[in-house]
Amino acid sequence: MRIIPIISIIFFVLVTLTGCLGKEEISDLALVTAVGIDKGEQENILITAQIARPAEARGDAGAGGGTGEPMWTAIAEGKTIFEAIRNLARFSSRRVYWGHNMVIVISEEIAEDGIVDVIDFFTRNNELRMRTWILVTEEKARDLIPVKTGIEVLPGESIDHLFRYSPIVAEAPKSDAMSLSMGYLREYTHPYLALVNLKSRGIAEGEDMPEFGNLPQAELSGTALFRDDKMVGKLKDRESRGFLWFIGEVETAIIPIEFPEGDGNASIELRDNSFQLTPKYENGEVSFDITLETVADLVELGVPTGKSYDELFTLLEPILEDYIQEDIEMLLNKLQQEYQLDSIGLATYFRAKFPQYWDDVKDDWDELFPDMAIVVNVSAEITNPQLFRLPTKPVKE
Known part of the structure; x- marks a missing residue:
């Protein structure tokens, strides 16, 4: 009598292990590799989808082609993102x-209108x-999506x-769907996204060559700041680098500084970094130490000098410290004075350090933030003269 249940179990296992249930052949799919979202006609949503042609992308001439474009750009509109797609x-x-x-x-x-629909979909x-x-x-996202960058x-x-x-x-x-949704859904945090724009950086043969190239290329160009789901500001260049310290994304960076003796510049590469933010709460006042x-x-020195390594390091270290501190202070000024927006998550730091006082300040945090004292202390040590041994000297007298 037990043979019937055993056969039933074996049949169930065989069915669930089969690899053919719900399968889809790659030749039946339009594989999206990038999508752009713009405003269309009459406040519609315009979707631009970049769809790969696998044979052409591989250069496989024997797989049904290989001679056409490796991508197909498709555009559609709708009243919502779902309808457009x-x-x-x-x-x-x-x-x-x-x-x-x-x-x-x-x-x-x-x-600027709001990306809650983007987040949701x-x-x-x-x-x-x-x-x-x-x-x-x-x-326009539809202009950027088809542009090939690099090789x-x-x-x-x-x-x-x-x-x-x-x-x-x-x-x-580095802004992805995970960080965006966390910034939007968490209490007392604000989302941020990377900015990308088209710049003429590439080179096309047989055409006049402007200063920086004649082919548009996609280029990372800063940070977009949001209050809730609406974009309210931008950070450029050094402000954006100051922002990266707070979100833990400065692994390395090349800092160009003017050499104080002579007409030239030095390049310094940050290699090993430690960033610590300490909240304080004294007499009802919130402040922070960084x-x-x-x-x-030291990876480049464009000025001949007879100084020893130790002398060079002593000369350049305070300049490097001032440069990094200025990055952070430029950011803080932008956030506190212009946008009045705690995009760097100071509320999260304070709440973790002083949970017992959080209820006293949470309702007024946005009003308190612009006037918070934030003290920045930067310490830099240059230890290695990479790419620099002895100054280049002309042979001729």
């Missing part, structure tokens, strides 16, 4: 699939990875690789 199916010969999407680019117009999409990059552009075949992959190497520049945050310590390398 659904309307792609009207002319796409394959089912639009989001599992390989690497980048979502939002136009500044959309960001893309975080609920079970095909989308929460590590998908999300950016804001001052351009990558697919534009979406180009932007993905920009983020991989962004720590070298340290001027834009202690930043860095160990750096």
Whole structure:
């Protein structure tokens, strides 16, 4: 009598282990690698989807092609994001699939009106990875999406690789669907996204060459700040690098400084960094101390000098300290005086350190933030003269 239940169990296991249930062939899918969101006609949402052609992207001439463009850019409109994406199916010969999407680019117009619909749709999409990059552009997203940057075949992959190497520049945050949703949903935090714009950096053959190139390239260019779901400001260059210290994303950076003796510059690479933020609460006043310590390398010196290494380091260290401190103070001035927005999460630090006093200040935090005393102390040590041995001297007398 026990043989019937055993057979039933074996049958159930065989059915659940089969690899063919619900399968989809890659040839049936339109693989989205990047998507742009703009305003369309009559306040509609305009979606620009970059869809890969796998054979062309591989350069596989024997797989049904390999001679065409590696991507297809499709545009559709709708009253909502969902409707616009659904309307792609009207002319796409394959089912639009989001599992390989690497980048979502939002136009500044959309960001200023509010991105709650973007957050809601893309975080609920079970095909989308929460590590998908999300950016804001001052351009039209539909203009940026098709642009190839560098040597990558697919534009979406180009932007993905920009983020991989962004720590070298340290001027834009790594913003993805996870960090955006956390910044939006958590209490007393505000979202931020990287800014990306088109700049003429590439070189096209057979054309006149302007100063910086003649091909538009996607370029990381700062940070977009949000209050709730609406974009309210931007951080550029050094302000953005100051911001990265607070969100823990400064792994390394190249700091250019003017050499104080002679006409030239020095490049210093930050190598080992420690950033500590300490909340204080005295006599009902909230304040913060910032202690930043860095160990750096001297990687370039454009001025011949007869100074020893120790003399050079002693000369350059205070200049480096002032430069880093100025980055942070420029950021704090922008946040406290211009935007009056705690984008760096000081509320979270204070709440963790003084939970017993949090109820006393939480309702007034936005009013208290612009006047908070924030003391910055930077200590830099240069220990290694990489790429610098002896000054280059002419042979001729």
